[in-house]
Amino acid sequence: xxxxxxxxxxxxxxxxxxxxxxxxxxxxxxxxxxxxxxxxxxxxxxxxxxxxxxxxxxxxxxxxxxxxxxxxxxxxxxxxxxxxxxxxxxxxxxxxxxxxxxxxxxxxxxxxxxxxxxxxxxxxxxxxxxxxxxxxxxxxxxxxxxxxxxxxxxxxxxxxxxxxxxxxxxxxxxxxxxxxxxxxxxxxxxxxxxxxxxxxxxxxxxxxxxxxxxxxxxxxxxxxxxxxxxxxxxxxxxxxxxxxxxxxxxxxxxxxxxxxxxxxxxxxxxxxxxxxxxxxxxxxxxxxxxxxxxxxxxxxxxxxxxxxxxxxxxxxxxxxxxxxxxxxxxxxxxxxxxxxxxxxxxxxxxxxxxxxxxxxxxxxxxxxxxxxxxxxxx
Ligand SMILES: [Zn+2]
Numbered sequence: 001x002x003x004x005x006x007x008x009x010x011x012x013x014x015x016x017x018x019x020x021x022x023x024x025x026x027x028x029x030x031x032x033x034x035x036x037x038x039x040x041x042x043x044x045x046x047x048x049x050x051x052x053x054x055x056x057x058x059x060x061x062x063x064x065x066x067x068x069x070x071x072x073x074x075x076x077x078x079x080x081x082x083x084x085x086x087x088x089x090x091x092x093x094x095x096x097x098x099x100x101x102x103x104x105x106x107x108x109x110x111x112x113x114x115x116x117x118x119x120x121x122x123x124x125x126x127x128x129x130x131x132x133x134x135x136x137x138x139x140x141x142x143x144x145x146x147x148x149x150x151x152x153x154x155x156x157x158x159x160x161x162x163x164x165x166x167x168x169x170x171x172x173x174x175x176x177x178x179x180x181x182x183x184x185x186x187x188x189x190x191x192x193x194x195x196x197x198x199x200x201x202x203x204x205x206x207x208x209x210x211x212x213x214x215x216x217x218x219x220x221x222x223x224x225x226x227x228x229x230x231x232x233x234x235x236x237x238x239x240x241x242x243x244x245x246x247x248x249x250x251x252x253x254x255x256x257x258x259x260x261x262x263x264x265x266x267x268x269x270x271x272x273x274x275x276x277x278x279x280x281x282x283x284x285x286x287x288x289x290x291x292x293x294x295x296x297x298x299x300x301x302x303x304x305x306x307x308x309x310x311x312x313x314x315x316x317x318x319x320x321x322x323x324x325x326x327x328x329x330x331x332x333x334x335x336x337x338x339x340x341x342x343x344x345x346x347x348x349x350x351x352x353x354x355x356x357x358x359x360x361x362x363x364x365x366x367x368x369x370x371x372x373x374x375x376x377x378x
Contacts, residue, residue: 004177004309008150009170012134013143021139022159022167025077026114029085030107032063032074036089037104056090078137081116084156088117112163112243120154127154127171134169144169151175163243180310186270188365190323190357191296197260198357200365210256211249218245257295261302265312271303272368274323275316317367327352328362 014022036059043050053059060083068074074082092104118125118137126135129149133141136159152175160168188200196205221242228235264271276296300316307314317323324337332349336342343356 001176001178002309003174005155005172005174006150006152006177007170007172008148009168010134010147011145012167012169013145014139014167015142018139018142019167021077022161023114024073025081025116025138025159026161027109028074028077029081029116030109030114031071032067032082033085033089034106035067036062036086037093037106040093056087059086059090076138078116078118078139080118080137081159084117084119113160115158115160117156117158119156125154125157125171136169142169162247164240164247165243166247177309180266180312182311183267183269185268186272186365186369187264187268188272188361188368189264190361190364191273191276191299192357196295197299198355198361200358200361202358204357205260211252214245214249214252218242218249221245253295254298257299257302261299261306264303265306265310269312270368270372271307271312271314272364273300273303273314273316274321274364275319276300313372315368315372317364317371321363321367323360323363323367324356326359326363327354328359328366 036053039062040053040059043052051058053062063074063082063086089104092101095101096103124135124137127146128134128141129146132144132146134144134146135141136157150171150173152173155172155174157172158170160170162168189197191197198204221238225235225238225242228238303314306312322333325333325335327334327347327350329352330347330350332347334345334347337345337356344354345356346353
């Protein structure tokens with residue numbers, strides 16, 4: 001047994017009164033975030049070394065002492081939500097200067113996805129699995145669909161509203177985890193665009209088929225909304241329909257990725273993949289959509305934490321290792337395969353016939369094992 005932090009997400013069904021309170025909280029969180037960001041920018045313009053809103057504590061004090069006095073309605077919502085919003089902003093702001101990540105943007109009402117984070121202290125959050133309800137600060141009991149139970153200590157909860165108007169609570173819970181049984185198997189995968197992935201034992205997993213029919217439907221809805229007057233009742237209805245379908249596609253893909261990563265981790269002790277520079281690749285717009293659809297990033301993320309939970313080793317091979325170009329039998333390097341359209345090729349040296357991706361995944365397995373050996377030696 002080991003202790004891990006797991007996420008548990010549930011749909012909640014607020015009453016009209018609770019819905020008003022939730023939306024008020026989303027609004028206040030956005031308001032405080034934007035107010036402090038604007039103030040930070042002003043102070044910086046006046047004097048680069050200004051100490052006034054220098055860290056998260058001074059920002060939070062500014063909210064408590066100044067903003068709440070000027071805008072007393074801020075006191076009506078969950079105080080942890082405001083503090084967490086401020087901490088997030090401060091974090092993003094610091095990252096801009098230290099890691100040169102994009103400057104924090106003002107939060108807009110128009111993205112239709114709202115959320116806030118609240119902390120667990122003094123039993124202010126309760127989950128009643130027998131009666132399907134959740135208690136959150138300032139909200140009392142909310143009806144919920146608690147489809148799976150957890151045991152453990154709640155650390156914090158994220159409350160969100162999706163663009164189609166559904167509400168969710170997701171808990172980060174510290175819980176005990178029973179590791180999967182050890183085994184002696186190993187596997188590598190080549191993450192492709194045509195197929196989601198091809199494993200070194202020849203299994204192909206297609207992600208596209210799964211959501212094809214939804215995507216056809218989505219395209220149709222998008223053609224219809226283009227003909228409607230922006231902001232009209234019909235346009236609003238259509239927007240919700242589209243949002244609902246988007247959510248459906250995202251969830252179906254994510255569920256599928258969970259099934260894949262679970263199976264990989266359950267059946268294998270060692271798991272290898274390429275080390276993709278996903279951020280760099282997404283900048284290439286032709287590839288961007290396919291990569292986004294495949295969920296490469298999500299899959300590698302799941303493999304990372306699931307392998308940690310279960311005492312597995314997930315290793316990504318050297319980014320510059322040419323897994324697609326080498327013949328896995330004799331090692332001949334075929335530069336022609338740099339062309340992504342070449343799906344099959346025959347090795348001119350040993351005459352082995354290769355499926356591009358299957359060959360690549362076998363190479364990744366061999367290279368991964370070699371790298372782990374080297375790691376052991378050094
Ligand atoms: Zn060969």
